Amino acid sequence: MALLQITEPGSPREPHSRKLSIGIDLGTTNSIVAGVREGKAFALPDLNGNCLVPSVVNYSETSVLVGQPALEKSAHDSLNTITSVKRLMGRALTDLVIREGKLPYEFLNESKTVPRIKTAKGLVTPTQVSSEIIKTLLERATATFENEVDGAVITVPAHFDDSQRQATKDAAKLAGLNVMRLINEPTAAALAYGLDSGQEGSVVIYDLGGGTFDVSLLRMENGLFRVLATGGDVSLGGDDFDSAICQWIIDSFEIEDTISSDERRAVLLEARNAKEKLVDSEFEELRFHLQGVDRQIRLTRGILEGLCAPLVEKTLDICKQVVNDAKIQMKDIDNVVLVGGSTRSLMVRKAAESFFGKKPLFDIDPEKVVAIGAAIQADLLIGNNPDSEVLLLDVLPLSLGLEMMGGLSETILLRNTPIPANQTREFTTQKDGQTSMKIHVVQGERDMASDCRSLAEFDLKGIPPLVAGAARIQVIFQVDADGLLSVSASEVTSSVKASIEVKPTYGLTEQEITQMLASSFEMAEKDASARMLAEARVEAARVVEALETALEKDGYILNDEVAESLKLGLEKLRAISRDGDYREINAGIDLLGKASEEFAALRMDMAINKALAGQKITEIEREL
Amino acid sequence: MLFGKNYFEIFDVAQTYDVDQKGLLKHYLGLQRKFHPDRYIASSEAEKRMNMQWVAEINLAFETLSNDLQRSIYLLKLNGHELEENPTLDKGILLKQIELREDLEEIKRDSNYELALTGFKKETEKDLESLKSHLKAAFSIGDSEAIKNLIYEQQFLTKLIGEIELFDQNPMEID
Structure with missing residues (x-):
């Protein structure tokens, strides 16, 4: 055994102690959890060999059902059975009514931001519903590997906006899962496909799921997966095909005005069944018992294709835009990969083939690949896998901007900018003596801010009263590797600095999440604080380990005084973590974090200079 | 300038307008392999924050230098000059711009616009490409007035191409 193990930042200290991690595809219709065993990634099946967990949650007074058992309740308990919750994530109630039309649930009317659904078990938010699905997947992983899960990657549609991403992350947090990263669904598919097939070059991932559509154009070489452009629609998917068929059936029977919510759900389920069968057959006879009457109707493949054609056409328009944004020619695309359950449809395959002029690939099960x-x-x-060369480089899916005078949106970060990204803009005051300014952050491609998605709104206060145009308001947009945004604003001419961090308007607050964790249905107050203590301890151990490794390696750059105080800080945190409660531990973590900031900056500088010097050396080597 | 490096220094490429794009990409990807936040998952929060700043800077630097227009504006700034908000343009250039705009409007009105639009886009792209060699020359002798005028033209043509593409994608929504 080596006496002193020197590791690069980011690599594990003990490569031989494997940690358990999982990947989760939280789909609109079905969800899947996958893991890696002996270097091979696979989707985890249940006892019957099914990998797909229907993304359905049923609430009754005494229990919460998830997956197949919940789906079975769907047709006769529609109000308490939440399906396609993904469509509700990170959205305001008003927003949902506009986007999704009539929803088969009862909402609490006064919920202005996060929608709250009335169920037999009480009010639930979409984030809570989603966390129930994550819990079920987590249980499956724990049972399969007979071990606790250390960390997870969750996929989201590339076109999820900031609040939808945040809501997904919150759901994982509620389920007690440590999310290392959110990655985009088409990027995840490219990774699985690229590593499996060893193909290199420019690849289009056409991902049509139950509720969302994404298309990404990537460049794959030497283990590097670089997204050049991405496009999509978060409310376009197989569900819409089902709804179109369902509506056609209802219209044909002329029962629009009289059909009940349970019956509508039953017709919808039958519509989906028929759609799936029509992949192999030419027509299906559908039989219903509605409003006391037996009814029958024939759905042919031709009718189906007619109903779906406008939706498929919409996906192709988006493909065109992505190829354009990526600034490459159609002929330079080497492969087209189909992902998502809805690409099983023959019509979709044919459309993709004729649009790209290439036979699309779907070697890996399109439902499991993500x-x-x-x-x-x-x-x-x-x-x-510390030696792996694999790296994903992704982009911002939707432009981020600010509302200007006159309601126009000014883009600060353009869509398809590589993330993480930073952008600073300066603005000034309009009136003499103006002491506050409204900052309204929006996301989307439209010219008018009101047509874009409103992410956050806040007032920057404490601007020194100056003549119009003299103040300098600096607004900083920062998007992290998960695609999550934070915005801060300050006035720079004066020593008075006002600054604020933004949380999405339609997200839950940190407090609400903590409260939900504490009052989570099956968790008593005691368990909740026990879990928070456990989590704080794990985090403290992580912080201690990271700082120790850093000190071991680069401690020599610090003067003795600073080094001593950091070591002292380490010991302190260790002691608090043994004896303190979770609040004390978290405070200790923050304190040590602040104390080590200067050290972190010095190390970063050193690593940068080393890397840049390295570039020069490789240059010389190449020339020799 | 964060981390004490300008964008050219970050990628160790010569500080000229006709930057070596292949070398730029190679160094960009090399830095990503080393510094991407995925490589810093196990680091302390302070280091993660620092790392994110740096990688965001690498990304911005790459975006700036690989984009013809952004690169010229950036290089002008490094040379100590700024663009004016409402510049007085040369009369000849102004007339040419008005003409090009009218040409585009005319194409848009035609129901069979597609062929003409493609041709118009190609022409505009050619004009834009030819600006690059002029810019290179102007930068090498450091003629800041000439550089500025070329950038104003570059700005106009880039915007025009944006409009062509927008119309090509959504011919209906524009009218």
Whole structure:
């Protein structure tokens, strides 16, 4: 055994102790959890061999059902059975009514931001519903590997906006899962497909799921997966095909005005069944018992294709835009990969083939490929393959901007900018003596801010009263590697600095999440604080380990005084973590974090200079 | 300038307008392999924050230098000059711009616009490409007035191409 193990930042300290990580594809219709065993990623089946967990949650007074058992309740208990919750994530109630039309649930009317659904078990938010699905997937992983899960990667549609991403992350947090990274679904698919097939070049991932559509154009070479452009629609998917068929059936029977919510759900389920069968057959006879009457109707493949054609056409328009944004020619695309359950449809395959002029590939099960990619990435991130060359470089899916005078949106970060990203803009005051300014952050491609998605709104106060145009308001947009945004604003001419961090308007607050954790249905107050204590301890151990490694390696750059005080800080945190409660531990973590900031900056500088010097050396070597 | 490096220094490429794009990409990807936040998952929060700043800077630097227009504006700034908000343009250039705009409007009105639009886009792209050699020359002798005028033209043509593409994607929504 080596006496002193020197590791690079980011790589694990003990490569032989494998950690357990999972990948989760939280789908609109079905969810999947995948893991890695002996270097091979696979989707985890239940006892019957099914990998797909229907994304359905049923609430009754005494229990919460998830998956197949919940789906079975769907047709006769529609109010308490939440399906396609993904469509509700990170959205305001008003927003949902506009986007999704009539929803088969009862909402609490006064909920202005986060929608609250009335169920037999009480009010639930979409984030809570989603966390129930994550819990079920987590249980499956724990049972399969007979071990606790250390970390996870969760996939989201590339076109999820900031609040939808935040809501997904919150759901994982509620389920007690440590999310190392959110990655985009098409990127995850590219990873699984690329590593599996060893193909290189420019690849289009056409991902049509139950509720969302994404298309990404990537460049794959030497283990590097670089997204050049991405496009999509978060409310376009197989569900819309089902709804179109369902509506056609209802219209044909002329029962629009009289059909009940349970009956509508039953017709919808039958519509989906028929759609799936029509992949192999030419027509299906559908039989219903509605409003006391037996009814029958024939759905042919031709009718189906007619109903779906406008939706498929919409996906192709988006493909065109992505090829354009990527600034490459159609002929330079080497492969087209189909992902998502809805690409089983013959019509979709044919459309993709004729649009790109290439036979699309769907070698890996299009329903599992995203989860498998997520599992591969999770295994990498947790540090099980320190020598791997694989790296995902992704982009911002939707432009981010600010509302200007007159309601126009001014873009600060353009869509398809590589993330993480930073952008600073300066603005000034309009009136003499103006002491506050409204900052309204929006996301989307439209010219008018009101047509874009409103992410956050806040007032920058404490601007020194100056003549119009003299103040300098600096607004900083920062998007992290998960695609999550934070915005801060300050006035720079004066020593008075006002600054604020933004949380999405339609998200839950940190407090609400903590409260939900504490009052979570099956968790008593005691268990909740026990878990928070456990989590704080794990985090403290992580912080201690990271700082120790850093000190071991680079401690010599500090003067003795600073080094001593950091070591002292380490000991202190260790002691608090043994004896303190979770609040004390978290405070200790913050304190040590602040104390080590200067050291972190010095190390970063050193690493940068080393890397830049390295560039020069490789240059020289190449020239020799 | 964060981390004490300008964008050219970050990628160790010569500080000229006709930057070596292949070398730029190679160094960019090399730095990503080393510094991407995925490589810093196990680091302390302070280091993660620092790392994110740096990688965001690498990304911004790459975006700036690989984009013809952004690169010229950036290089002008490094040379100590700024663009004016409402510049007085040369009369000849102004007339040419008005003409090009009218040409585009005319194409848009035609129901069979597609062929003409493609041709118009190609022409505009050619004009834009030819600006690059002029810019290179102007930068090498450091003629800041000439550089500025070329950038104003570059700005106009880049915006025009944006409009062509927008119309090509959504011919209906524009009218």
